[in-house]
Amino acid sequence: MTSSALSRLTPRAREIVQTARLLLEREGPDALSMRRLAAQLGIRASSIYEHLRDKQALEAALISVGFEEQAELFAQAVHRSDVPIAALTTAYRDFARRQPNLYRLMTERPLRRDLLAPGVEDAAAMPLLDATGGDRERARAIWAFAHGMVILELNQRFPPDAHLDTTWRKGIDAFQGTP
Amino acid sequence: MTSSALSRLTPRAREIVQTARLLLEREGPDALSMRRLAAQLGIRASSIYEHLRDKQALEAALISVGFEEQAELFAQAVHRSDVPIAALTTAYRDFARRQPNLYRLMTERPLRRDLLAPGVEDAAAMPLLDATGGDRERARAIWAFAHGMVILELNQRFPPDAHLDTTWRKGIDAFQGTP
DNA sequence: CGAAATGCCCTAACAGTGTTAGGTTGCAAC
DNA sequence: GTTGCAACCTAACACTGTTAGGGCATTTCG
Numbered sequence: 001m002t003s004s005a006l007s008r009l010t011p012r013a014r015e016i017v018q019t020a021r022l023l024l025e026r027e028g029p030d031a032l033s034m035r036r037l038a039a040q041l042g043i044r045a046s047s048i049y050e051h052l053r054d055k056q057a058l059e060a061a062l063i064s065v066g067f068e069e070q071a072e073l074f075a076q077a078v079h080r081s082d083v084p085i086a087a088l089t090t091a092y093r094d095f096a097r098r099q100p101n102l103y104r105l106m107t108e109r110p111l112r113r114d115l116l117a118p119g120v121e122d123a124a125a126m127p128l129l130d131a132t133g134g135d136r137e138r139a140r141a142i143w144a145f146a147h148g149m150v151i152l153e154l155n156q157r158f159p160p161d162a163h164l165d166t167t168w169r170k171g172i173d174a175f176q177g178t179p
Numbered sequence: 180m181t182s183s184a185l186s187r188l189t190p191r192a193r194e195i196v197q198t199a200r201l202l203l204e205r206e207g208p209d210a211l212s213m214r215r216l217a218a219q220l221g222i223r224a225s226s227i228y229e230h231l232r233d234k235q236a237l238e239a240a241l242i243s244v245g246f247e248e249q250a251e252l253f254a255q256a257v258h259r260s261d262v263p264i265a266a267l268t269t270a271y272r273d274f275a276r277r278q279p280n281l282y283r284l285m286t287e288r289p290l291r292r293d294l295l296a297p298g299v300e301d302a303a304a305m306p307l308l309d310a311t312g313g314d315r316e317r318a319r320a321i322w323a324f325a326h327g328m329v330i331l332e333l334n335q336r337f338p339p340d341a342h343l344d345t346t347w348r349k350g351i352d353a354f355q356g357t358p
Numbered sequence: 359c360g361a362a363a364t365g366c367c368c369t370a371a372c373a374g375t376g377t378t379a380g381g382t383t384g385c386a387a388c
Numbered sequence: 389g390t391t392g393c394a395a396c397c398t399a400a401c402a403c404t405g406t407t408a409g410g411g412c413a414t415t416t417c418g
Binding site: 140 | 286287288289290315316317319320322323324325326327328330331334335336337341342345346349350353354
């Protein structure tokens with residue numbers, strides 16, 4: 001599946017965003033500077049501005065790609081399983097653990113929705129909303145639990161000996177049981 | 180109640196940390212630079228390093244104070260109510276909404292526990308652990324839900340028309356019901 | 359009393375950040 | 389054959405955290 005978020009960009013901008021993604025995930029958030037990104041591309045920082053308005057636009061492109069991939073992964077997870085909420089939370093956690101720095105970028109600040117590719121945020125949220133039968137309250141509560149678990153895990157806030165698999169199961173069970 | 184986190188510091192360092200807190204909360208995270216903090220104090224940035232090792236130490240002091248205040252607020256909340264978990268989650272949300280920038284600072288990155296005032300993290304976590312009767316799994320699940328709700332609210336990730344009070348109640352009910 | 363130490367501040371500098379103004383090159387189209 | 393455009397460049401600005409090294413006043417000690 002091709003990315004509609006990337007297809008909004010010029011070819012050169014696409015290359016820059018993809019390089020940025022590798023840089024972010026491999027070397028961490030501090031490495032995602034315009035100069036280091038440019039160096040990775042073999043050009044100067046100021047040249048990036050020919051292709052992307054500013055760093056916010058670069059980050060918005062990365063976030064858009066992230067949402068698209070989430071939407072795809074979540075749809076597949078539901079499709080492959082008959083316990084959709086469990087499948088979704090597992091996919092949610094997997095996404096975050098496989099690309100922790102992108103996940104942080106996607107969640108740690110208020111979203112500049114005006115800079116995102118249209119619809120990507122909703123597309124990522126749809127599978128969970130479907131899994132709750134359209135119950136927005138329940139979907140939001142499950143999302144909050146999942147995000148809390150994921151980000152606390154990524155930030156190493158749980159004790160090293162915590163059995164997070166168990167905590168996940170207990171949380172999901174709690175949300176399954178109540179109407 | 181006097182702060183043990185602050186009492187570990189010299190008087191001048193205390194003043195700097197308190198000024199930093201006001202600056203952070205009033206003008207946001209970008210305002211918490213060594214130069215702007217120094218300007219607020221009427222000195223130069225380099226002078227701050229006489230009193231605090233570096234910016235990380237400053238942030239660790241702020242975080243320690245935050246944990247202490249949480250511990251105090253959470254203990255009071257439990258004391259005043261006979262539905263401790265509901266009281267705790269309300270207190271948790273209130274703390275975050277009253278000082279969103281401090282809350283973000285406290286949670287958005289891995290903790291430098293070696294720089295914190297000893298015991299403050301555990302002290303903030305104790306009331307919830309007590310409220311679950313020592314059930315660490317349940318305490319962690321509730322904490323994850325509460326943090327997720329709070330940080331998604333602070334980052335304006337829910338739709339503007341979302342009824343977050345309802346979402347909170349549903350989530351808490353779910354965690355109350357399951358053993 | 360004089361000397362030493364301490365507390366607190368300073369200037370100047372370094373390497374890094376995002377960003378802009380203005381200039382150069384090479385290639386494609388009319 | 390000139391025009392236009394895409395892609396790059398250098399140089400600069402204002403900011404960031406941080407360090408080296410110096411000054412000055414107050415307090416402590418011999």
